[in-house]
Amino acid sequence: MARKQHNRQYDIVVFGATGYTGKYTAQYITTHLPTHLKWAVAGRSESKLQQLINDIKPLNPDRTQPAIEIANLSDADLSSLAKKTYILISTVGPYSRLGEHAFKACAENGTHYLDVTGEVPWVSKMIQKYESTAKSSGALMFPQIGIESAPADLVTFSLASTLRSQVGAKTGDVTVSIHKLSSSPSGGTLSTVFTIADVFSVGELQAAYKPYALSPVPNPTPGPARSLLSRLTGLITVPELGLLTSSVASTTDAALVQRSWGLLSTLPGKKAEAYGNKFSFREFMKPRNWLTGIGIHIGLVFLQLIIVAPLLRNILSKKVVQPGFGPDPETASRDEIEYRGIATAEGDAKKQAACKAWFNGSAYYLTGILLAEAASTLLEEEDLGLPEGGIYTPACLGQPLIDRLGRAGFHFETNLLVN
Structure with missing residues (x-):
């Protein structure tokens, strides 16, 4: 299935890729998503990100390897990162303490967003603060898309x-x-x-x-x-x-x-x-x-x-x-x-x-699957029946995601x- 056309440097960026869930997500992308995918792994430590790439490369040597993006937990760094990618996957939690920078950056820059939070009060806060922004920018945002919910x-x-x-x-x-x-x-x-x-x-x-x-x-x-x-x-x-x-x-x-x-x-x-x-x-x-x-x-x-x-x-x-x-x-x-x-x-x-x-x-590899396949759904499905932007749920991706x-x-x- 053809990828949607966009003007971003990457199709997908995994932010927090060296964490426990992030590693599983990177592994699944390496072994299952199209080999020509333009993607990157992001985090604070270049050496840890490079080690991750070294670890996952043998899983599929023929695929395009991910680039490295250094990003700290700040509005400036996450905004810069969000502008580079069509979809941002964030596995950096606890989200109630660490997640708002990435969420805000995607809502403001029209970047599609996925995370694995189970923190309902935080999701409620993000809806109140950023749903109108996401609707204006065109960002399709999907919190709670891991094993949690x-x-x-x-x-x-x-x-x-x-x-x-x-x-x-x-x-x-x-x-x-x-x-x-x-x-x-x-x-x-x-x-x-x-x-x-x-x-x-x-x-x-x-x-x-x-x-x-x-x-x-x-x-x-x-x-x-x-x-x-x-x-x-x-x-x-x-x-x-x-x-x-x-x-x-x-x-x-x-x-x-x-x-x-x-x-x-x-x-x-x-x-x-x-x-x-x-x-x-x-x-x-x-x-x-x-x-x-x-x-x-x-x-x-x-x-x-x-x-x-x-x-x-x-x-x-x-x-x-x-x-x-x-x-x-x-x-x-x-x-x-x-x-x-x-x-x-x-x-x-x-x-x-x-x-x-x-x-x-x-269960955490399943979370990686959920994230990667939801990203693929956004990247490849032509008509999901969704407006240009907003904060949605896994069910809004419907049967294409289930398939x-x-x-x-x-x-x-x-x-x-x-x-």
């Missing part, structure tokens, strides 16, 4: 597409389950967990995580009711999904999915893909048994308490893996990731769709359920 967003899109295309129905309730996630967090992920409350107040955190806070339009539809026992234990049984418990990513993923609902229902080029006026979303995890499920729920309650308790937060943050590090590649290669989802048609509970999405390999991910090993299997 993209799978749940794309599973929901696939479920809604199946109900719409096969039975002509809008989507009502969606339940997503993280069925398997045998992966250890990287230092960057842990750092984000323990620093976000240093940047945002409790009030700001609560406001950002309110239902549909990131959506451009409100949705007053309440989700399915849960019993008091279910809320206390975290346990719930969902037909077709079985026994489930509280999910570590439920509020983060819900914020993105709910923004997708609002965007698809209001963007002129996307209204045909809108979910439904009475849409609701919820997410859980699959425990081994009911006892494990209660334990996970209690652990997540304590984690929330730790995040808002400065003393405990500071003590624990010094004991976790530091940014730039994570599971060794051999261990990570044995990761198993699987999402499942059930969607019910709006106004007809007998019409349902089920989705299974799975990947075998490192690319399937070819890359992240498989989506979605079907109608026969009741």
Whole structure:
């Protein structure tokens, strides 16, 4: 597929390429994207960037090797970098502390942007500060496009597409389950967990995580009711999904999915893909048994308490893996990731769709795949139905992105359920 024509020096720049996620992204670009791609790796250390290039070159010696761009975390450096590239991939986090320079630079210079943040309050802040700027400049901006939230967003899109295309129905309730996630967090992920409350107040955190806070339009539809026992234990049984418990990513993923609902229902080029006026979303995890499920729920309650308790937060943050590090590649290669989802048609509970999405390999390599294939979608797909600029979600890249991910090993299997 031909690349879009542009007047920039590079097609893609990976900023933060020597970090844990950045390295996986560079590896995937090297082995899977077109060999004539014009790209660069960027960061603060020329020696580390050169070592990265030396490490990835044997993976595909025939391809065009990336250039090196030196960029510090400043408005001036990031603006200069953004002007050189059609797409900027930023893997430099925690984003609430380090991410705004790159986001601002892309919004102001009409540079398409991708990141892997899971920091919903930061995304909310970026939308408030820079969405109008991105619309004016033509920048298509996609925060939260890594493992943190993209799978749940794309599973929901696939479920809604199946109900719409096969039975002509809008989507009502969606339940997503993280069925398997045998992966250890990287230092960057842990750092984000323990620093976000240093940047945002409790009030700001609560406001950002309110239902549909990131959506451009409100949705007053309440989700399915849960019993008091279910809320206390975290346990719930969902037909077709079985026994489930509280999910570590439920509020983060819900914020993105709910923004997708609002965007698809209001963007002129996307209204045909809108979910439904009475849409609701919820997410859980699959425990081994009911006892494990209660334990996970209690652990997540304590984690929330730790995040808002400065003393405990500071003590624990010094004991976790530091940014730039994570599971060794051999261990990570044995990761198993699987999402499942059930969607019910709006106004007809007998019409349902089920989705299974799975990947075998490192969760952080999957993040690299998501970033690179989203960039390829922007670079090669002629009509995505999006305006010239704005802040969007993975679901806004729709089926073209899902198809690319399937070819890359992240498989989506979605079907109608026969009741």
